[in-house]
Amino acid sequence: MDTKKTSLYQLHQDSKAKFVEFAGYQMPIQYAEGIVEEHRYTRNHSGIFDVSHMGQLFIYGQEDLVDDLERIFPLDLKNLKLNHSKYSFLMSDNAGIYDDLIITKIKDGFLIILNAACKENDYKILKELLNDKYKMILDEERSLIAIQGPKSVEILKSVIQGVENLNFMSGNWFTLDDHNIYVTRSGYTGEDGFEVSLTNEFADRFTRRLIDKGAKLIGLGARDTLRLEAGLCLYGHELSKDKTPVEANLKWAISKERILKGNFIGSDIITKQLNHGVNKIRVGIKPEGRIIAREKTKIYNESNSEIGEITSGTFGPSVNGPVAMGYVKNKFSKKDTKIFLEVRGKKHPATICGLPFYKKSYVKGVN
Amino acid sequence: MSEIKYSKEHEWIKLEGEIATIGITKHATEMLGDIVFAELPEKGSNVEKDGTAGVVESTKAASDVYTPVSGEVVDLNQSIVDDPSKINQDPENSAWFFKLKIKDKSEMDTLMNKDEYDIFAKESST
Numbered sequence: 028m029d030t031k032k033t034s035l036y037q038l039h040q041d042s043k044a045k046f047v048e049f050a051g052y053q054m055p056i057q058y059a060e061g062i063v064e065e066h067r068y069t070r071n072h073s074g075i076f077d078v079s080h081m082g083q084l085f086i087y088g089q090e091d092l093v094d095d096l097e098r099i100f101p102l103d104l105k106n107l108k109l110n111h112s113k114y115s116f117l118m119s120d121n122a123g124i125y126d127d128l129i130i131t132k133i134k135d136g137f138l139i140i141l142n143a144a145c146k147e148n149d150y151k152i153l154k155e156l157l158n159d160k161y162k163m164i165l166d167e168e169r170s171l172i173a174i175q176g177p178k179s180v181e182i183l184k185s186v187i188q189g190v191e192n193l194n195f196m197s198g199n200w201f202t203l204d205d206h207n208i209y210v211t212r213s214g215y216t217g218e219d220g221f222e223v224s225l226t227n228e229f230a231d232r233f234t235r236r237l238i239d240k241g242a243k244l245i246g247l248g249a250r251d252t253l254r255l256e257a258g259l260c261l262y263g264h265e266l267s268k269d270k271t272p273v274e275a276n277l278k279w280a281i282s283k284e285r286i287l288k289g290n291f292i293g294s295d296i297i298t299k300q301l302n303h304g305v306n307k308i309r310v311g312i313k314p315e316g317r318i319i320a321r322e323k324t325k326i327y328n329e330s331n332s333e334i335g336e337i338t339s340g341t342f343g344p345s346v347n348g349p350v351a352m353g354y355v356k357n358k359f360s361k362k363d364t365k366i367f368l369e370v371r372g373k374k375h376p377a378t379i380c381g382l383p384f385y386k387k388s389y390v391k392g393v394n
Numbered sequence: 395m396s397e398i399k400y401s402k403e404h405e406w407i408k409l410e411g412e413i414a415t416i417g418i419t420k421h422a423t424e425m426l427g428d429i430v431f432a433e434l435p436e437k438g439s440n441v442e443k444d445g446t447a448g449v450v451e452s453t454k455a456a457s458d459v460y461t462p463v464s465g466e467v468v469d470l471n472q473s474i475v476d477d478p479s480k481i482n483q484d485p486e487n488s489a490w491f492f493k494l495k496i497k498d499k500s501e502m503d504t505l506m507n508k509d510e511y512d513i514f515a516k517e518s519s520t
Contacts (some may be wrong), residue, residue, distance in 0.1 A: 062452075063430070063453065064428075238435050342453050343429065371449065
């Protein structure tokens with residue numbers, strides 16, 4: 028099967044992108060300046076990310092839909108206000124994670140942003156769980172552009188007036204040159220920023236306008252170092268079918284109200300794990316020195332017993348050192364616990380640490 | 395007179411007398427991207443032609459560094475371990491990796507000269 032291209036493919040090429048295949052798409056891993064410079068530009072200025080490969084699933088319905096989705100997601104959707112977003116998961120009966128996602132209440136229904144590699148499967152699962160009762164569109168006609176970093180609000184508001192009034196994890200419709208654009212204040216870099224959903228035909232022109240205002244294109248390579256420094260999970264690495272949200276240390280994303288009532292997919296396991304604890308849990312890991320511990324690196328305790336595995340590890344340009352996340356047995360998960368990472372046959376010292384590695388500067392409230 | 399040769403693993407080697415200075419090529423650094431970690435062989439150790447003699451890591455991945463000839467490691471460039479970004483800045487000069495007292499000068503004959511390497515690098519990147 029041919030790999031798919033996003034609407035920004037030509038722009039990526041014009042910007043000297045190096046491409047990789049990711050989830051069936053030709054995506055830019057980096058541009059001419061390289062990952063470290065792209066990372067720094069996002070932290071200090073403003074970076075543009077083509078995330079059009081991600082799924083934009085619109086589900087239309089009223090109260091029935093809210094009830095039905097509450098049987099699927101561990102969220103208090105009845106009290107989710109119009110244009111507000113929540114981070115959540117699509118889980119199996121065993122509370123294993125099929126996907127992590129952002130769900131936003133829109134007029135007439137919900138918009139769910141899904142991971143590229145999971146979106147087709149998510150669509151099938153949701154269609155079946157909802158018994159085909161609602162109109163569901165996994166919209167391939169729309170692109171998704173993220174703009175992240177401290178200067179993003181200035182840049183985006185100079186193109187779309189009013190976005191500066193959005194609060195973190197909320198959104199709204201805007202109109203630009205007769206195009207309907209849905210903007211949310213969100214992102215996945217640990218920086219203030221926005222995600223912009225717009226028609227494919229307008230995506231290239233719109234993005235070039237952001238570049239003219241001083242934002243730069245950033246590839247998937249820097250997206251990974253940015254999200255890892257921010258302590259954010261990546262599906263297929265920190266999250267998978269054999270891990271639960273409690274094990275992933277994401278219980279903050281599960282509504283307390285809903286835990287009391289249960290009655291969502293995976294709620295038995297979630298409740299049990301919240302009450303009795305878990306065997307393994309996701310932690311931040313800071314290697315000593317400069318050694319980089321990549322995914323699948325084995326983790327040992329001080330008496331040389333294997334206690335877990337790294338799920339993501341790289342060099343963090345803003346931290347100016349190596350950073351990693353992984354799963355360890357619960358009793359070794361306390362902050363400052365000394366551990367060892369086996370890299371190329373040698374054990375290197377490291378410490379369990381709090382997350383994020385790099386402090387975020389999300390805008391919480393502007394009104 | 396010094397002689398500079400190149401390996402298929404994208405190392406350069408400069409021979410002066412019986413001491414060879416070894417590093418990775420500019421082409422290699424361009425393929426790797428930003429280098430953020432470097433590991434060198436131990437001083438005093440013996441390395442065999444085409445054997446691993448270090449590691450470089452970019453933000454993306456780790457790659458072994460091979461030695462194009464056999465010999466004893468007599469000197470290391472600690473400055474690239476302390477600041478690996480120097481390798482991207484000046485790979486074929488100040489950011490050398492290690493020096494060897496070479497065992498068999500004829501091993502140099504198996505390597506490519508500049509013109510041969512440039513063609514090889516161009517072909518291997520397409």
